[in-house]
Amino acid sequence: MDKSILIIGACGQIGTELTLKLRENLGKNAVIASDISEGSEELMQSGPFEFINALDYNQIAAVIDKYAINEVYLMAAMLSATGEKFPAKAWELNMNSLFNVLNLAKEGKIKKVFWPSSIAVFGPTTPKENTPQQTVMAPTTVYGISKLAGERWCEYYFNKFGVDVRSVRYPGIISWKTSPGGGTTDYAIEIYHKALQDGNYDSFLNKDTKLPMMYMDDAIDATLKIMNAPAEQVKIRSSYNLAAISFTPKEIADEIKNFIPKFDISYHSDFRQSIADSWPSSIDDSQARKDWGWKHQFDLEKISDSMLKNLQIKYDAL
Ligand code: SER
Numbered sequence: 001m002d003k004s005i006l007i008i009g010a011c012g013q014i015g016t017e018l019t020l021k022l023r024e025n026l027g028k029n030a031v032i033a034s035d036i037s038e039g040s041e042e043l044m045q046s047g048p049f050e051f052i053n054a055l056d057y058n059q060i061a062a063v064i065d066k067y068a069i070n071e072v073y074l075m076a077a078m079l080s081a082t083g084e085k086f087p088a089k090a091w092e093l094n095m096n097s098l099f100n101v102l103n104l105a106k107e108g109k110i111k112k113v114f115w116p117s118s119i120a121v122f123g124p125t126t127p128k129e130n131t132p133q134q135t136v137m138a139p140t141t142v143y144g145i146s147k148l149a150g151e152r153w154c155e156y157y158f159n160k161f162g163v164d165v166r167s168v169r170y171p172g173i174i175s176w177k178t179s180p181g182g183g184t185t186d187y188a189i190e191i192y193h194k195a196l197q198d199g200n201y202d203s204f205l206n207k208d209t210k211l212p213m214m215y216m217d218d219a220i221d222a223t224l225k226i227m228n229a230p231a232e233q234v235k236i237r238s239s240y241n242l243a244a245i246s247f248t249p250k251e252i253a254d255e256i257k258n259f260i261p262k263f264d265i266s267y268h269s270d271f272r273q274s275i276a277d278s279w280p281s282s283i284d285d286s287q288a289r290k291d292w293g294w295k296h297q298f299d300l301e302k303i304s305d306s307m308l309k310n311l312q313i314k315y316d317a318l
Pocket of ligand 1: 079080081117118119120143170171172173182183184185186
């Protein structure tokens, strides 16, 4: 059976690049992009698009029917910082969109599901360094609570109903194509924009706040790797720890100074500091590396080089 893929939340930071990559690999008509509003010109021109509200089961079911979809990537979510401002909405979106997709799989309308979890499933009582796959999980943000509950439901649907659902716990994802929205790790993207535009950045996290991070290319690679792995290799059906590198605002600033010597950083933490403080500093992802061959490619120097080059091209074109 040929792959026919639906991406829900295709216009977001990860959804955009995931859609473009899958279209490059499988052909544009094999990948249907969907979201509540239109995305970038590049995304909109790259293949079919449908309006879908992830909370509307019937809308999703109709598009699955129309295109004979067999795989769904559910990328719609409200992230950590916005979630703290709108807790009820975050819970509703993050949970009910997942139930819609899991139920469609349970009913046999689709064969495979990707749903991202996050480092936000961990909390202040979790071991901070090299956080293990199996450990204390007591998240303190609405986003983290919704992702942890989602993980439990994914495993439940796999065990009870045989739903082939696959998931990774993304760290902060750094990218230049589409802006992120409402995350605590977003500083690590803003800093590159400000370095090029203003030569300085006022960080909303303290200088020694170390968080797990990853370049978009690696995140997409991990996503496709777990989705393409034979089912028996996907041994964890809640969500896999996934890691690349960890750094602090000071360390990323020092790296940027290697490219832009005059770059300057200041620190004025806000409400996002306590969210960051509740998360791990580094993650043990040895299980993903063992089970389905995960391996990251981008270190902080490579990320900085690619971010600054691509953002400069983007700004020059404006
Ligand atoms: N990047 C996310 C956030 O900051 C974490 O998964 O909310």
